[in-house]
Amino acid sequence: MGTVNQTWVKEFILLGLSSDWDTQVALFVLFLVMYLVTVLGNFLIVLLIRLDSRLHTPMYFFLTNLSLVDASYATSIVPQMLVHLLAEHKAIPLLSCAAQLFFSLALGGIEFVLLAVMAYDRYVAVCVPLRYSAVMHGGLCTRLAITSWVSGSINSLMHTAITFQLPTCTNKFIDHISCEILAVVRLACVDTSSNEVTIMVSSIVLLMTPFCLVLLSYIRIISTILKIQSTEGRKKAFHTCASHLTVVALCYGMAIFTYIQPRSSPSVLQEKLISLFYAILTPMLNPMIYSLRNKEVKGAWQKLLGKFSGLPSKLAA
Template sequence: MTLFVTVSISYMVTLMGNTTIILLFHLDPHLHTPMYFFLTNLSLLDLCFTTSCIPQMLVHLRGPDKTISYLGCAVQLYIFLGLGAAECVLLLVMAFDRYVAVCRPLHYTVIMQPRVCHKLAFLVWTSGIFGTLVQSPTTMKLPFCHHHRVDDFVCEVPALIRLACGDTHSNELQISVIGSVFLMVPLLLILISYGHIARTVLAIQSHEGRRKAFQTCSSHLVVVFLFYCTVTAVYIQPRSHFSQKGGKFLTLFYTVVTPTLNPLIYTLRNKDMKGALKRLFGKDRTSNVQ
């Protein structure tokens, strides 16, 4: 019951926080920039990502019925894996946006044109579709013959590989390749981008300039750290470690905790978002008239 209440509260915060970011972007012209365009895509991804698994998770936590149909498990796997892959690519795109903003500020508006931003967003969503269409069908074709208990909170690849009674060597190889493409390569490129950003920031002479540059990137860095640390621990590991109980709680962390923290990180640490909230609720209407 404690876990049910905790997950329920986290889900409500996720829904309200990410919906608020999406509404602010569409209602406030001050936020019509590439940075907030990609942040809106992240909020939409988190909304879909959590909704694909948390409602079913709450049903299992609340009552005695903890079953899910084969079709329901397959649908959850397809959506869950696709959105997770898309988020990996989106975090890389957001890092590229921050790299251009800090390291190429004079060319920012030329490079990050609306047409380019929409193409990058299209790349994010199509990469998620590609990732799930490669991994999910082969996972669901595994023979599940001995028992039908998924030792996890959601139907995801490592848990279903544990459940299989046949040869899973090709599936383990596939998850390693997909994990490298969607986890390790984007993470490496993000680290390279922030290496260039750090070098540029340290070269700034004024303390105020360095502080503003750091604030521009700090929220994204925190989100990257929270997401990649947990997802990598679950998907980039040898077969012998798939049965570890700790993996279940890492899954719980990146499906529940991280999407809850993302909107809080971007709103509480961002003066533009706080300013948009004030304008939305009319708190600075008097100052605007004056």
């Protein structure tokens, strides 16, 4: 009988954030608006880069990938969460849970590596500007982007396969907003210390390694900026990195706080809020950060809006 019970259940129950109906309705409206803004904002960034030839550079090629990752990451979590906020039976089938874990973990890993790649791009642009075109050629950019997608996907596939081999017996209540890996591992009715070590090791490899590369890149960048004689030159060099540095602080900061920590902290509620911040707020803020802090993007928006505003008068003529 013990062997029969040590299997995965057919569906899980996501406990979510609240059981109060009024709170759930309010959260549904809030998260729906934020999700729509996230998808629209990232889609517009991709469209803008596609339409404006001045943005056909390595930096904006990587930004296109980042926007696609952000929109996809939010989509892997938020629609299911919205349905559960209004549903009485908050169940998610086993295969759907596995798919959600795979895609959210893969897209999160891809984003970390992409941010490291973008840091390298900024390093070349600031530290060796005369060789920028020769170093950051199309072939290298494509290979770096493919490496980001493949490494994140392989890491996620490995963890998904290992996690869903653990027996849960009769445990089916996931105390989280989604099928997050740590929350799913906690359902196992066997010792999961080896799984937690594996998660920690892969977090160090896929999270801390790119983070260290980002730090090294910005140490060199800051050192180069401080050597620039003119104040205007220093400001210009800093502005080329400001948007990326802000996004790095948001993404890596929340991920490190979530995964690289003692087991006793944070609380389950804190984990839910951190995951919520990372799943909704960060993907929503990224296109805003690049739009508001980047002169080239703002210029492209003004040019595009100018074309649309001039269209009615041309049609009338």
